[in-house]
Amino acid sequence: MNTSIKDAEIGIIVDAGPGMGYGHAVRSLRLARALSKRNKVLVYPLSQPCTEFMDGFGVETRPAPGAAGESFPPLVITDLREGHGITAAIHRNGSRHISIHDLGLAQCHSDVAIDGSITRLFPYGADKNRKLFLGPQYMITRDSVPRTNPCKTVLVTLGGGSTAQFAESVSNQLARLGLTTVTTRGFAGRASLSDAEFAAAMANCCFAISASGVTLYDLLASGVPTIALAVDRVQLRTAAAFHELGAVLCGGLVERFSPSSLLRCCREMLENQPLVQRISQAGQTIVDGKGLSRVVEIVRRQLWLTSQQKTFSPC
Numbered sequence: 001m002n003t004s005i006k007d008a009e010i011g012i013i014v015d016a017g018p019g020m021g022y023g024h025a026v027r028s029l030r031l032a033r034a035l036s037k038r039n040k041v042l043v044y045p046l047s048q049p050c051t052e053f054m055d056g057f058g059v060e061t062r063p064a065p066g067a068a069g070e071s072f073p074p075l076v077i078t079d080l081r082e083g084h085g086i087t088a089a090i091h092r093n094g095s096r097h098i099s100i101h102d103l104g105l106a107q108c109h110s111d112v113a114i115d116g117s118i119t120r121l122f123p124y125g126a127d128k129n130r131k132l133f134l135g136p137q138y139m140i141t142r143d144s145v146p147r148t149n150p151c152k153t154v155l156v157t158l159g160g161g162s163t164a165q166f167a168e169s170v171s172n173q174l175a176r177l178g179l180t181t182v183t184t185r186g187f188a189g190r191a192s193l194s195d196a197e198f199a200a201a202m203a204n205c206c207f208a209i210s211a212s213g214v215t216l217y218d219l220l221a222s223g224v225p226t227i228a229l230a231v232d233r234v235q236l237r238t239a240a241a242f243h244e245l246g247a248v249l250c251g252g253l254v255e256r257f258s259p260s261s262l263l264r265c266c267r268e269m270l271e272n273q274p275l276v277q278r279i280s281q282a283g284q285t286i287v288d289g290k291g292l293s294r295v296v297e298i299v300r301r302q303l304w305l306t307s308q309q310k311t312f313s314p315c
Contacts (some may be wrong), residue, residue, distance in 0.1 A: 008303055009073035010039050011095070013064060015046040015080045016053070022159060023214030024079045025053050027100065027140045031077065032059050034296050039303070042073060046084075065089070074306045077299065080106050096306045098299060100140075103234060112302060114138050116217070116291055119241040121234065133298060136217065136287045144289040145199045145222040147280075150206040154266075155224070156183045158211045158254065163231055166254055170209060173259055177266060179206075207269040207276070211254075212238040217291075220247055220283030225276045227265045229254050247282040 012032055016025035025045075032041045032054075044064040045051040054061045064086060065072055072093045078086070079100040087108045090097050099110035104120030107113070112131045113124060116139030124132055154174055158167045171181040182201040184193040193201065202208070202218075207225040210216050212235035219226045220242070228248040230236035236253060243250035249265050251257050269276060 008039055008075065008307065009042060010035055010299065010303065011042050011044060011073040011076040013044045013046065013076060013078045013080070013086060013090075014050060014054075015082075015084065016050040017047045021050070021081050023102070024081060025050055026214055028077075028079045029054065029057055029059065030140050030142065030292055031295060031299075033057075034292055035299060046080075046086075065093075075299070075303050078108070078110070080108075082106050083108060096302050098302055100295075103237065105234075112298065114295060114298065116140065117238065118245075118286070119237050121237065133294075137291060138294055139214075139217045139287060139291040140295055141214075141218045141221045141287065141289050141291055142199075144284075145202045147223055148203050151204050152179050153201070153205045154179050154181050155201045155205040155208040155210075155219075156181050157208065157215050157219075158229065159213065159231065163211065163254060166257075170262065173262055174266065177263070177270075179266070207266075209251075211235060212242075216242070216248070217287050220287040221289035223280040223284045225269055225279045226283070227251050227269065229257055242283075242286070245282060245286060246278055247286055248279060 012028050014024050014028040015021060028043060032043055035041050043054050043059050043061045045054055045061055046064065051061050072090055072095045074095055076090045076095045077098045077100065083106055087097065097110040098112040098114065099108055101107065101113060101115040103117045104115060104122040104124060107122065107124065110130060114133045116136055118136050156167050156170055167183050171183060174181055182205065184198055202222050202224055205224065207227065208219050209227045209229065210219055212228050212230050216226065216228055216238065226248050228239040228242060229251045230239045230253050239248065239250045242248040249268060251261060251265055
């Protein structure tokens with residue numbers, strides 16, 4: 001019997017933890033919320049911290065199917081940090097598979113691959129049976145935040161873990177310039193700022209200092225002038241790519257970002273208004289904030305194809 005598209009279930013498998021993967025959890029949360037307006041969405045977190053994160057937002061979570069008789073929904077979306085054996089289970093189940101990636105990493109043989117990165121470490125191999133949707137127009141960002149008259153506040157968002165201490169050092173140095181800071185942390189510290197508080201900080205800050213993960217795309221979509229830092233050499237590719245396109249000031253690796261470099265970048269943001277305006281406009285041109293709606297449409301299309309397969313399959 002054919003199940004209507006509206007009633008069909010969608011599964012989202014996400015791998016994230018305190019040390020790495022906050023962006024994966026946020027992306028999956030945003031997608032689950034958008035899709036749940038028309039479908040039942042089940043999220044399968046692959047770690048306990050990720051389960052707690054999703055549960056905190058009221059998302060229905062379940063352990064990934066593993067026992068005999070258990071099965072996946074007809075359409076499954078994966079947002080994994082690396083290749084994972086669970087993709088083979090999805091294929092054995094006969095589910096249609098959409099995979100979401102960053103930088104060409106965690107490639108798998110899905111029916112559809114979506115990568116919203118500005119650049120890729122590894123190109124996607126040719127596969128006539130897989131559709132590719134690549135580029136920042138597919139990055140799942142938050143809704144754009146209208147900018148107000150900026151105040152003497154800097155938004156510092158460098159994630160959690162080892163970078164938290166660096167964020168505190170940045171705040172102390174900015175105080176010497178007469179600037180106050182609003183600091184947010186990643187996975188473990190998500191409660192440090194509510195969503196509304198973070199939106200207010202984006203709207204009111206004169207500029208931001210951010211790691212080059214998913215949050216950087218959020219900032220650019222809202223036209224926030226940003227100094228982009230990298231916590232590792234993978235993120236450095238993103239920061240450098242946006243810098244070359246005139247969308248950020250690239251501060252390089254966090255571990256090499258000296259007080260003098262910070263001072264130089266901050267002065268540019270404070271004193272060079274034509275540059276700041278160009279950065280803001282370039283960021284919004286590259287990341288227009290409509291990636292979530294585009295991805296939702298892709299999912300709806302794949303769900304429709306799944307229903308057609310069931311309708312026309314032989315008895």
